[in-house]
Amino acid sequence: MAYQDEYADCSWVDFDLLESFMKDCLIKSGVPEKDARVVTDVLITSDKRGIDSHGIGRLKPIYIDRIDQGILNPVTSIDVVKETETSAVLDGNNGMGHVVAKTAMEMAIEKAGKHGMGMSVVRNSTHYGIAGYYALMACNAGMIGITGTNARPSIAPTFGVENMLGTNPLTIGFPTDEEFPFVLDCATSVTQRGKIEMYGRSGKELPPGWVIGRDGKTRTDTQQVLKDLTTGGAALAPLGGLGEEGAGYKGYGYATVVEVLSAALQGGSFLRDLNGFDEEGKRIPYPLGHFFIAINTEFFMGLETFKRIAGAIMRDLRSSQKAEGEERIYTAGEKEWIAWNYRKTRGCPVPPVLQKQMQELRDRWKMDYRFPWD
CATH class of the missing domain: 3.30.1370.60 (Malate/L-lactate/L-sulpholactate dehydrogenase, NADPH binding domain)
Incomplete structure (x- = not known):
């Protein structure tokens, strides 16, 4: 099955466990519990619907790190x-x-x-x-x-x-x-940063035509593109x-x-x-x-x-x-509905890069969580 091939290197995490973990991490970061439940519901909904670019993968780099940097009010x-x-x-x-x-x-x-x-x-x-x-x-x-x-x-x-x-x-x-x-x-845009981050976590090069460099030529070097998108050295192509x-x-x-x-x-x-x-x-x-x-x-x-x-x-x-x-x-x-029907008894696929991030957050706050890969 295509899903099995796509997530061959992932560990599957129960949604209740994942939701609880994300909520507790947000609370540890200073987000009030009521608000942490809202944020977590948005993130877990993404993972449930198969939108892996915007779920647990965004918890640390987009929210917790920005709270730590003082540029996001918890x-x-x-x-x-x-x-x-x-x-x-x-x-x-x-x-x-x-x-x-x-x-x-x-x-x-x-x-x-x-x-x-x-x-x-x-x-x-x-x-x-x-x-x-x-x-x-x-x-x-x-x-x-x-x-x-x-x-x-x-x-x-x-x-x-x-x-x-x-x-x-x-x-x-x-x-x-x-x-x-x-x-x-x-x-x-043709794609978005979350999808490029997924390519980066998988060690894949980008398809030609997704990203343009300052020289007007297409870029496929994923890791450097992620850096250059922030500094202005690369840009995404618009849809089309x-x-x-x-x-x-x-x-x-x-x-x-x-x-x-x-x-x-x-x-x-x-x-x-x-x-x-x-x-x-x-x-x-x-x-x-x-x-x-x-x-x-x-x-x-x-x-x-x-x-x-x-x-x-x-x-x-x-x-x-x-x-x-x-x-x-x-x-x-429809594909999101199909993804949910596949995942609802299996949980969320978590690749090695995100496993490491989850472990870092758990260890940082000494939280009592055990993951499938422990």
């Missing part, structure tokens, strides 16, 4: 800057992005419940995990959910080589009459690829849309101001912006009608003629 304080019946502007004060984001989507859903639509925007937040988590919140409420976030500069504009835009996902989810909702959660032949201008355009919606409505930071360094090269917070939209289907033709038609569209797509040699056609959210 205690989250949220200010309501402005609010109307259908909109809200929030300031996350560089706290835990997951906590800020969940609050913002809850507000959007509540407003949509009363008025048909709700939108919340956030400034001065931080990395909020998988965007699909917040779209799923709306799906679970019987609504359409839309969210996006800017990020530290990674993508070069079409015909450019400097990393200017973040990977800027434009994420949409909606309920269907099937066992799983439609959730399109992907970056507006380099230049215009593969329609890279479309990914560039969508990334720009997300950048504007993540900054202009809330008076937030953007582009180079998100690079995480001051003029002297000292690390500073990444003051990210997000947006959240909830659309109540009951204010249109009703939830059941929406789910029935949405489901029919998915089934028609999957039953259409397949290319020669292909076994099946998927719709967005």
Whole structure:
């Protein structure tokens, strides 16, 4: 089976154990228990859905290390800057992005419940995990959910080589009459840093066309690319690829849309101001912006009608003629549902690099955890 080959060097960790471990690590880092549960739920949801780039793999380098560096506030304080019946502007004060984001989507859903639509925007937040988590919140409420976030500069504009835009996902989810909702959660770049980190942990070179160097040529040297993405020596290609032949201008355009919606409505930071360094090269917070939209289907033709038609569209797509040699056609959210059904009795695959990180965190705080590889 493909899963068995892909995770041959991994140890499988029970989800309850992994969730408890991540929560306790966050609490040891100064995150209040209530907030630690929120952050952990976002991370474990990623691992459960097979999105290995944004689960346990992000715990240490993106959250705990940044708390240690003083550029991420473990205690989250949220200010309501402005609010109307259908909109809200929030300031996350560089706290835990997951906590800020969940609050913002809850507000959007509540407003949509009363008025048909709700939108919340956030400034001065931080990395909020998988965007699909917040779209799923709306799906679970019987609504359409839309969210996006800017990020530290990674993508070069079409015909450019400097990393200017973040990977800027434009994420949409909606309920269907099937066992799983439609959730399109992907970056507006060909790939994103989390996927490159996975290649690095596996010792693999990158496919050509994912990354461009300052000389305009494609880069495949994974470990050096990870360093150069931070310093500006390399940039990700926008969705569609380099230049215009593969329609890279479309990914560039969508990334720009997300950048504007993540900054202009809330008076937030953007582009180079998100690079995480001051003029002297000292690390500073990444003051990210997000947006959240909830659309109540009951204010249109009703939830059941929406789910029935949405489901029919998915089934028609999957039953259409397949290319020669292909076994099946998927719709967005289906592979994540398949991953969960495979993993729910097995747990989360943890490769050797992450095993080492987990051991380091356990030893640092002298926590009483035993892992399968001990």
